[in-house]
Amino acid sequence: MIEKTDLTYEKAVLIGIVTREQDEDKLNEYLDELEFLTYTAGGEVLKRFTQKMDKPNPKTFIGTGKINDVKEFIEVNEVGTAIFDDELTPAQQKNIEKILNCKVLDRTNLILDIFAQRAQTSNARTQVELAQYQYLLPRLAGMWTHLERQRGGIGMRGPGETEIETDRRIVRDKISLLKKKIETIDKQMGVQRGNRGQLIRVALVGYTNVGKSTLMNVISKSEVFAENKLFATLDTTVRKVVIRNLPFLLTDTVGFIRKLPTQLVESFKSTLDEVREADLLLHVVDISHPNFEEHIASVNQTLADIKSADKPTIMVFNKIDAFQEEKIDEDDLVTEKTEVHYSLEDWKQTWMNRMGDDVLFISALNKDNMEEFRKKVYEKVRGIHVTRFPYNNFLYHEYDEQGEEE
Template sequence: MIEVTKKTVERAMLIALDTKEFSKETVEEHIEELEELAATAGAETIFKIIQTKRGIDPAFYIGKGKAEELAQLIELNEINIVIFDDDLTPVQVRNLEKLFNRKVIDRSGLILDIFASRAKTKEAKTQVELAQLQYMLPRLTRAWTHLSKQYGGIGTKGPGETQIETDRRLIRTRISLLKNKLEKIEAHRMTQSSGRKGFLRIAIAGYTNAGKSTLFNLLTEANVFAENKLFATLDSTTRSLDIDDTHKILISDTVGFIRKLPAHLIASFKSTLNEVRDADIILHVIDISHPYFEDHIKVVDETLKEFGSAEKRVIKVFNKVDIVSDKSLIDFVKNVYKESVIISASRGINISSLKTMLKNILNENIVEEKIELPLTATKKASQIHEFAEVLKTEYDDNKIQIIYRTSRQNSEKIKKIIAY
């Protein structure tokens, strides 16, 4: 993946389609978020267009007539890039680029571009490159190659500049190599996590820019990059939090979610997002000051469901209370969301309540057990280390005594191993 360090501001036109599937307010909120994404990528939005239409036009998405009308507007206002709020088919991209004579990308392409510019570690770069190549593969066209060379900028970072002229066979080979690389990374991550079985594991998840990294830094005194922008950080980071003199909690910060998150990106970031899958508890951080925070909650809940984490215990952490002007909103949240806490991570408001909640969960979920095994049961004794933190092991003439600490769930697994 090639990193582009020189940043030029591109003049963008944003286009969304209103098919009456959503309310007008929702469609407007979607395109406002697209504007924020465009700004994060380095574009200045000149026009936001919402086209009302019964259905999607298979050739031009918004219809040929509307596209021809916008082509004149694009030319007159020196628009560099046209960004659509939904995914476009290769045919639609080809037709629109030919008509507009400008770069045309969709929301997925824009998000991938942002991820390409934010990826810092080898793992993140590998994940982004894999997602980019999978996104690019069905979109290989002579026209796209011409435009990427001519215009550069947003939508052409990473493999787009070096791989677009190669044939599909070479790209598939590269995809295979990247998948193998990520499998090795995931195996290494699983080896690292095997030593954490005795701890309560918490993952911080939430909509992008909800304040996850700020909360993580506050709780753990870490120095994870936090910025008031979408997708400020891509890599998961795990730190310990001392709840009392004898117990620790392991907390992981994870990449933020967003509506219409590209499927390729979710698949590529599987190893990073496994921190969510493997957690005992999920802290779902929500920006309570955002006018559409309930919509954000639904997006995150649906994404967690995709990872098989829907049944996990989730604590909703409503952040940024310090900038909420409507105090009735706080009463609403308290009444509707029972297992929740309202905080400000940036100002440290009500963090003690969150820590108390975590301590109570620790007391509920972490147990210390003492078991006895015959001396011949060395395999079972070894398996206990996979599911628990072994505190003490003693041997006498005919038995092994083991004292371990682990979650209640893992303790049940250990008891089944012993009974088998």
Template sequence: HQDEEKLVEYMDELEFLADTAGATVIKRFTQKLTQPDPKTFIGSGKAQEIRDYVKENEVGTVIFDDELSPSQLKNLEREIEVKILDRTNLILDIFAQRAQTSYARTQVELAQYQYLLPRLTRMWTHLERQKGGIGMRGPGETEIETDRRIIRDRISLLKEKLKTIDRQMATQRNNRGKVVRAALVGYTNVGKSTLMNAISKSEVFAENKLFATLDTTVRKVVIGNLPFLLTDTVGFIRKLPTQLVESFKSTLDEVREADLLIHVVDISHESFEDHIDSVNQILMEINAHQKPMVMVFNKIDDFSYEKKEEDDLTPETRKNISLSEWQKTWMSKSKYPTVFISALTKENFPEMKKLIYDEVLKIHISRFPYND
């Protein structure tokens, strides 16, 4: 039962991603397998079913929620005879659309080439099929080799370029001196930019789309005469492509080098607990999991609670736990200072500011012990 619920949530998220990328989803397919088929990921019956549907409804693209291996991609395109995207490709595409600075564009381009390199042959299979496959093999192979070389060169060039920018950014971070640095972290679309705007009264792009923020924004914030720097970072997501974790090094360095993490959670989202796990997982991967942290549960204005009489008899679900129950649970469960707010209506802002102030002050005092 719970698996079914999770499945729907994962598909909802994938649909939201597809929507962000500009696609319209008209049909969902799911399949239960103990293990993905190494050749085609899904079973051949399911592939047939999808193929028939695609033909009948003139579907342009089929999107998978997992990363497919290069050969799975190739085999699926051959079987379903339609363009196949996997989750990684989809996320990369969104990042490419959203990258605004040349730094972000360079990062995304690098990740895209890294994704592309082992999958190059796929395009040639198409060509072979279109041209009947006759005589294509020789030149095809040579051209793939040429393409590979060009892409490898491009990858090293992009890496060099990023290294230079990384060094500049590291210097910039060093020049910020001993001022306490706090970083907003959280799953994508939880309200980090909105919160940043509300706290720093600046105008950071906020939108109900995934990954509105790709570049980090740093703002100087003063709470109760205590100045500190606040950074907005790229949103984390379940199964964030590893290529991106690597190429967004500098963006993630803001997190790695922050003194305090402000972990923003969207409590109106059904899977917010999964989101917390995903974020913690990535923090662990970048070795930033032991930093002081404040938990900010956002969007309490949007929390829906539909307790009905008969719910007393049914097992607890997301919908029949009230906000105050969540609060109590999390206040006692979390080892971090925790607050429940709405970045939109600014409800409980004083409490949140006090929490952040206290944490920043602790760090500040440890750094400037002899000042007033």
């Protein structure tokens, strides 16, 4: 559980279900992540409610008895927000709000809220705003009133048009306007990428909160914002890096997450284009996280969705300083050694060993094994450069082991 000391945190409860496709262990893992998301958004989780069901209730997501339990707890503890782990339909959200009489969010809504808080630049704010409007459009009934005031003017409202129809029209107009603005942003970003010349492009990718920004700071000696919260970085950061005699561009991208809202994937096209156009990916993994293998699978799926799964990739297992080995006593003949007892050396001998040489184990925070990291990245970038620009090969002759970074 995450300790809270700030009295301004908003009280919340989490709700999830165990189904045929999602067992109890998987649900608890998702709820752990949902609690971290809630904390990142400024909430404090007082309790979790779970229920075993074949499939979600089409009206209230969970059963009648369970939702009454949630209602009672909310009323007694003055909870302001109920957060569901899965995306709710507009009808479910409306029904649940009537019963609980509090703010009802789902995972998608929560992630969008965090993005809205974290967006610093005009580009990021525009992308988040588009995703929010796209999420909101089918949920307008009962949520917004008198949006026509934002439009105003005689003749702007059609004859016989209801308030909700007006609201939908205004939101659709807003979405259209934001899409045009993002098209302009995409063109500007494309021009910027084109102006970077023929330098090799390297992109940091990975699950959220795995240490990409910290690694970016170490490699580029810059000050990219890094924090132990989800989605600390939204805006793409590009830095020119020189290792030994070889310059290249390094990009820090937004972190991925399971159940990433489709609205965000669409609206953050310009950010994801940095990944699509990269020559080399550094897939950063928090090896200290108990579910890091599933994080890898989630990132790989997102890369496949944006048609970037076949790019040259170095797996960078970060946070080895936080790796805790749970040893088994030598005299213990009962306990079976499982993954929870693995040391770092044990992990290296698993499926990671089959990945060949494109695997690194580092601590970006403590700068452990960074020389090995720089050497591997140098070799990969140099190999790409030599293949692409064979006539410039003489410029990048081999340096000896004492070669210093410029």
